[in-house]
Each structure stands twice: as structure tokens, then as C-alpha cells.
Amino acid sequence: MLKKIIIGILAVLVITAAAVSAYNVWASPAQAAQERTSNINVQPAVQPGQGNGNGGGYGKHGRNANGNNNVNATPNPQNGMTELLTFSGTVSNYAAPVFTLTTSDGKTINAQLGNLNYLSSLGLSLTNGEAVTVTGFWDASGSFAVQQITLNSSGQTFSLRDDLGRPLWRGGANH
Numbered sequence: 001m002l003k004k005i006i007i008g009i010l011a012v013l014v015i016t017a018a019a020v021s022a023y024n025v026w027a028s029p030a031q032a033a034q035e036r037t038s039n040i041n042v043q044p045a046v047q048p049g050q051g052n053g054n055g056g057g058y059g060k061h062g063r064n065a066n067g068n069n070n071v072n073a074t075p076n077p078q079n080g081m082t083e084l085l086t087f088s089g090t091v092s093n094y095a096a097p098v099f100t101l102t103t104s105d106g107k108t109i110n111a112q113l114g115n116l117n118y119l120s121s122l123g124l125s126l127t128n129g130e131a132v133t134v135t136g137f138w139d140a141s142g143s144f145a146v147q148q149i150t151l152n153s154s155g156q157t158f159s160l161r162d163d164l165g166r167p168l169w170r171g172g173a174n175h
Contacts, residue, residue: 092128094126
């Protein structure tokens with residue numbers, strides 16, 4: 001008898017929960033739609049510097065892939081990049097993926113290499129005291145984002161970002 005009472009109570013709870021859920025979905029579709037979209041950051045389809053092409057669809061990772069077929073369009077650089085700068089100096093305080101670059105005139109630059117897995121896949125490893133030449137830009141956080149680094153002793157060069165500052169570990173210009 002006790003089992004029948006417990007099963008009856010559980011059945012009533014399940015039916016009530018289903019009814020409340022159905023009411024929330026169907027009772028106020030406008031409110032439900034507003035709640036579903038309230039956290040979405042909507043951007044204009046065409047940003048300044050982008051073309052209006054017909055390359056629409058869904059890109060990698062489910063993002064909307066707006067076309068950019070205007071060959072005269074200049075894509076916007078990332079991270080507030082305005083110009084690429086080149087510095088030479090020695091590595092200190094290396095703690096991947098960041099290090100301090102000390103230039104010959106004594107200037108210190110906090111340099112940011114990027115993604116550790118990508119650095120490892122390139123075989124890039126720095127040591128304190130190593131002479132390097134870096135090309136990059138000052139990002140929005142005030143760090144120097146390294147686009148390319150050359151190990152002066154071997155001449156070996158590693159590319160980390162494209163010409164617009166987009167990280168190559170995120171697919172680069174084509175993704």
C-alpha cells in the first residue's frame with residue numbers, strides 16, 4: 001500500500017513538472033524568445049572595411065560566415081593593432097608564453113607569444129639570455145603581441161600571427 005502511495009505522489013510530481021514546463025514554453029512565446037536572445041551580442045552584418053559578398057552560410061564552429069568578396073576591402077586588424085614594430089634584444093624572465101625583451105638601449109618590453117600548444121607544435125623554446133628579434137604590435141592590454149620571432153643565433157623564424165594580428169593557432173586568415 002505504501003508503495004502505491006509513493007508511486008502516485010511521484011507520478012503527480014512528474015505530470016506537474018511537465019505541465020509547468022509546457023506552460024513556460026507555450027504561454028508566452030515572445031517572452032521566451034526574448035529570454036533566449038537576451039545574451040546574444042548582435043553585430044552588424046557588414047563591418048567597416050568588409051565587403052558585401054554572397055559567401056553567407058555557417059562557418060567553422062557554427063559561426064555565421066558573412067561573405068567578403070570585395071577585393072578592395074581592408075579587413076580590420078585584431079587587438080587594436082595599428083602598426084607592426086620590430087625590436088631586437090635578449091630574453092629574460094621567460095615563463096611561456098610570456099617573456100621580457102631587453103633591448104640594447106635598456107628598454108624592457110613585456111612580450112606575449114600566444115598559445116602554448118601552438119608554440120610546442122612549432123618547436124619554439126626560448127632561454128633566458130637568448131638574442132631574438134621580434135616583430136609585433138601593442139595590443140589592447142598593453143602587452144607586445146609577437147607576430148614573428150627570430151632566434152638570432154640560428155636564424156630560425158617562427159610565425160605566430162598573420163599580418164592583421166590574427167593568431168595562427170586559431171586558423172589564421174582562412175578560418
